[in-house]
Amino acid sequence: MAEEKILTGAQMLVESLERVGVEVVFGIPGGAILPAYDPLFDSELVRHILVRHEQGAGHAAEGYALATGKVGVCMATSGPGATNLVTPLANAYMDSVPIVAITGQVGSASIGTDAFQEADIRGITMPITKHSFLVTEPRLIPGAIAAAFRLAASGRPGPVLVDISKDALAGTGRFQWPDAVELPGYHPVTKPHSKQLREAVRLIGEAKRPVLYVGGGVIKAQAADALADLVKNTGIPVVTTLMARGALPDSDPLNFGMPGMHGTVAAVGALQRSDLLIALGTRFDDRVTGKLSSFAPDALVIHADIDPAEISKNRVADVPIVGDLRAVLDELNELLRGSDLPDLGPWVTYLTSLRTKYAIETEPTKEGRLSPQYVIKRIGEIAGPDAMYVSGVGQHQMWAAHLLPFERPGRWMNSGGAGTMGYCVPAAMGVKVGAPDDVVWGIDGDGCFQMTNQELVTCALEGIPIKIAVINNESLGMVRQWQTLFYGERYSNTDLKSLRVPDFPKLAEAMGCVGLRAETVEEVDTVLAEAMAVTDRPVVVEFVVHKDAMVWPMVAAGTSNDDIMIAKGLAPAWDEEEL
Numbered sequence: 001m002a003e004e005k006i007l008t009g010a011q012m013l014v015e016s017l018e019r020v021g022v023e024v025v026f027g028i029p030g031g032a033i034l035p036a037y038d039p040l041f042d043s044e045l046v047r048h049i050l051v052r053h054e055q056g057a058g059h060a061a062e063g064y065a066l067a068t069g070k071v072g073v074c075m076a077t078s079g080p081g082a083t084n085l086v087t088p089l090a091n092a093y094m095d096s097v098p099i100v101a102i103t104g105q106v107g108s109a110s111i112g113t114d115a116f117q118e119a120d121i122r123g124i125t126m127p128i129t130k131h132s133f134l135v136t137e138p139r140l141i142p143g144a145i146a147a148a149f150r151l152a153a154s155g156r157p158g159p160v161l162v163d164i165s166k167d168a169l170a171g172t173g174r175f176q177w178p179d180a181v182e183l184p185g186y187h188p189v190t191k192p193h194s195k196q197l198r199e200a201v202r203l204i205g206e207a208k209r210p211v212l213y214v215g216g217g218v219i220k221a222q223a224a225d226a227l228a229d230l231v232k233n234t235g236i237p238v239v240t241t242l243m244a245r246g247a248l249p250d251s252d253p254l255n256f257g258m259p260g261m262h263g264t265v266a267a268v269g270a271l272q273r274s275d276l277l278i279a280l281g282t283r284f285d286d287r288v289t290g291k292l293s294s295f296a297p298d299a300l301v302i303h304a305d306i307d308p309a310e311i312s313k314n315r316v317a318d319v320p321i322v323g324d325l326r327a328v329l330d331e332l333n334e335l336l337r338g339s340d341l342p343d344l345g346p347w348v349t350y351l352t353s354l355r356t357k358y359a360i361e362t363e364p365t366k367e368g369r370l371s372p373q374y375v376i377k378r379i380g381e382i383a384g385p386d387a388m389y390v391s392g393v394g395q396h397q398m399w400a401a402h403l404l405p406f407e408r409p410g411r412w413m414n415s416g417g418a419g420t421m422g423y424c425v426p427a428a429m430g431v432k433v434g435a436p437d438d439v440v441w442g443i444d445g446d447g448c449f450q451m452t453n454q455e456l457v458t459c460a461l462e463g464i465p466i467k468i469a470v471i472n473n474e475s476l477g478m479v480r481q482w483q484t485l486f487y488g489e490r491y492s493n494t495d496l497k498s499l500r501v502p503d504f505p506k507l508a509e510a511m512g513c514v515g516l517r518a519e520t521v522e523e524v525d526t527v528l529a530e531a532m533a534v535t536d537r538p539v540v541v542e543f544v545v546h547k548d549a550m551v552w553p554m555v556a557a558g559t560s561n562d563d564i565m566i567a568k569g570l571a572p573a574w575d576e577e578e579l
Contacts, residue, residue, distance in 0.1 A: 004176055009138030009169040010035040013102070016145035018045045019177060022073050024064060024433055025049070025102075026057035030077025031117060032104030035169035049433065049462055052454040054081050056426035058088025060455070061099040063430025065092075066413045067388065067438075069222070071152045072099040072430065078106055079117030082163070083124065087420060089159045090128040094417025095243060096220060098157035100148045101125075108136040108165040122163050130158040136165045138173035143181075150181045155188030156307040157220060188306065192323030192331060199319045200278070200302045201335045207276035207300075209347045210236045213259070216243030216416070217281015217305060217325050224248070224409040226329035227280070233336050235344050237351050239267040241282055243416045246406040256351050260288040261555045262398040265358035265572045266351050268553070268561050271296050279303045281325045284314035285417070294560035304328045350575075358553070358572055360402045364521045369546035372471050373399050375524060379441060379469055380404040382528045387439040388431050390414065392424035392448030395477040398551045400443045422451030428466045429459050439467070439532070446472040446496060446504075453507070459538045460512030467531050467539045473547045474499050481550050485568060499544065508540035516541045 007015065013036050017025070024047045029037045040048055051057045054076040061072030076082050082103040092099050106115040122132040130151050133144045141164060148160040204210060218227055224247050231238055231254050238248050239259045248255045257264035259271050271277065271288075277299045282288075284303075289295040292314060303310075303317035304325060311320045321328055364374045376399045380389075385407035391397040391414040406412060413431055415423040428442035449470050459466055476494040483491050505515025514534050516527040518541065531539045553572075555564045566572050 004174050006172055007175045008035070008039070008172050009141050009164065011039045012138060012141040012173070012175050013145065013164065013169065014039040014043050014046065015175065016142045016177070017073070018043065020145060020149045021070070022046050025073045025075050026051050026060040026064075026430065027075030028054055028057065028077070028081060030081045030104065032078035032106055032166045033075060033081070033102075033169070034077070034104070035166065036075070036102070036104070049458065051426070051458050053452065054084030055087055055422065056429070056452055056455040056458065058085045058099070058101065059091070059420075059423050059426035059452070060430035060433070061101075062088060062092050062097045063390065063413060063427035064434040065098050065430075066410070067431040067434030070434075071149050072097070073102065074099065075102045077104045077117065078121070079119045081117075082121035083119055086124060086128070087418075089125055089161065091415050091418040091420045091423065092159040093128045095415065096157045096216065097159065098152040099159045100152050101159060101161045103161065103163045104169065105134070105163045105165045107167045109167070111165065121161065125161045128159070129161050132161040132163065134163045134165075136168050138168050138171045139176065141168065142175060142177050146178050146181050147183060150183065151186070155186075189308070189322045190306070190324040190327060192304070192321050192328045194331070196319055196321045197328070197331050197335060200321065200332065201339065203276055203300055203302060203319060204234065204236075204278070204336065205339060205341060208342055208344070209274050210276040210278060210344070211270045211274040212236050212238040213271065213277050213279045213282055214238055214240045214244045214247050215280060215282025216241065218244055218247045219409045221281065221306070221325035223326040223329050226326055226333060229333050230329055230336070233333055234341055235348065236278070237270055237344075237348055239263075239270055241285075241288060242401055242414065244282070245401055245412045246409045249407045250405065251407060253352070254348065256355055258401050261290070261557070262551050262553065263288075264355065264360070264402070265553055265564065265566065266355040268555070268564050269354050269574060270351050272561050274299045277301045280329070281305055283310045289314065290555045290561040291559055294562060353575065354572070358566060362403065366546045366549060370519065370521065370524070370543055372396060372473065372543070372545040372549050373403060374521070375469070375471065375518075375543045375545060376400050376443060377403040378524050378528060379443065382525070382532065383439055383441050385411070387411065387441055388413070388435055390424050390428040390431055390440065390442045392442075392444040393419045393421045394445045394448060395481065395549070395551050396443050396445045396471040421448045424448055425452045425468060426455045428468065429455055429464050432459075432464045432466045442466060442468040444468055444470050445477060446470055446474065447476045449504070450502075453511070456508065456511045456513050456538050456540065465535055465537050465539070468541070470504050470540060470542045471545055472499070472504065472542050473545050473549065475547055477549075478551070480548075484548070484550070486556070504540060504542040508538075513538040513540050517544065518542070519544045
């Protein structure tokens with residue numbers, strides 16, 4: 001141990017946060033965590049942003065982490081304060097986002113007595129964190145913080161919780177910052193095995209219909225450049241999952257878009273007709289595979305991931321590769337350089353024809369009402385590929401994933417694995433804090449927006465000028481789509497009856513934001529120009545859109561990807577003779 005001094009546990013916490021480089025904490029004080037807020041008041045290095053709900057603090061920490069590549073931090077008190085962090089912790093766990101949640105706990109003597117505002121948050125969060133600490137002595141705080149940040153950022157990133165009892169924060173002890181973080185049993189593998197890489201190269205050299213199935217792990221590994229090199233070296237077609245949009249520019253002719261339940265026909269067809277899947281940083285999620293037993297039936301599988309638990313979890317890998325994706329791709333590129341690879345021209349031509357034939361429709365209106373697809377496309381065209389885009393969950397998320405301009409990695413943030421409604425506004429806040437010089441657009445639905453829009457107050461008061469597009473179809477659109485297709489148009493509790501209740505522009509103005517609305521095609525560009533011109537406070541733009549617009553293509557849950565529909569009752573013509 002390097003240096004020692006006598007501090008309160010709360011002072012140790014703040015100094016520990018400073019030492020690991022924390023710049024921003026999103027949180028709300030309360031009884032059990034209150035001792036920590038006193039020294040935090042004096043910190044010149046750590047900015048605290050007072051959110052309006054702990055869920056907002058967690059999602060903001062996620063957004064900050066995604067925008068910066070650093071560990072995001074949120075803080076809450078015991079009991080309900082801590083349990084309000086469960087949703088963002090679960091979200092971060094599913095999407096591999098590095099955050100550290102610091103919670104206060106009742107005094108150590110009261111733990112287990114059902115004391116006021118007591119909850120076993122360590123036990124509650126064990127399944128949805130990489131690790132959960134319970135700290136009951138002041139001297140243990142520095143080591144726990146150092147370990148938490150190491151765990152969150154290394155290997156497969158993820159959330160870590162540090163629960164600290166109130167007496168540990170209030171008590172005093174000798175501050176000892178660890179010279180090294182010892183984590184017995186935790187040894188993430190980063191260097192891939194050369195034998196497995198050579199076997200992968202052999203399979204690539206024999207494949208006639210290979211596909212690079214790219215997941216969010218490529219972006220987290222900052223391996224987009226290496227991926228681009230691999231595509232250039234091999235000419236292999238690429239599909240990018242919801243979490244990987246931007247890993248390869250959409251303008252690249254070998255990028256065939258997003259696969260899965262609402263994927264493009266070309267991307268779904270590529271996976272289903274492939275003879276070799278090169279899966280990179282992806283987990284064969286059910287939203288991509290559809291009915292697992294019929295997924296890519298003729299394909300061998302090379303699966304590379306930093307998390308060994310993901311490999312062969314859902315689909316058995318013929319060549320398993322454990323390692324950091326950047327190292328994997330760099331070494332694959334080196335091995336493949338100068339190799340004699342098969343001509344993939346017929347395969348690429350076939351997929352290109354599918355992409356052309358089944359492009360996503362973006363007509364401006366439908367039955368006289370604004371088309372949500374057109375609105376989202378225009379946001380992307382006006383804000384451009386350098387903007388940061390954050391989405392909520394639902395139909396607007398899927399349209400955004402298809403229609404926004406994904407030309408760079410790390411410009412697209414959304415809730416993938418958990419599908420968390422309410423993610424958009426607080427996550428956009430965190431993104432803007434992490435990237436203050438970038439334009440940040442949130443694409444939200446009227447249902448999602450009504451869950452967490454209170455964080456716009458935080459944005460207005462803290463000088464965080466995000467821009468939120470509310471795609472208002474007066475309903476829980478994705479659920480309504482399912483009711484239309486599978487429940488006989490029985491719209492049970494999906495009609496939000498939300499036209500003017502609430503009045504979104506007025507609500508925005510009441511929260512210190514600029515409020516705008518567009519109902520016609522002519523108004524869309526006008527309000528977007530107004531929104532882009534505002535740089536000193538948040539902007540909310542309501543787009544009143546057609547109620548029954550649907551996300552197509554679609555693979556119904558539990559069915560095979562081969563059963564993909566491009567409209568109700570209408571399947572694509574695969575033209576397989578072209579293969």
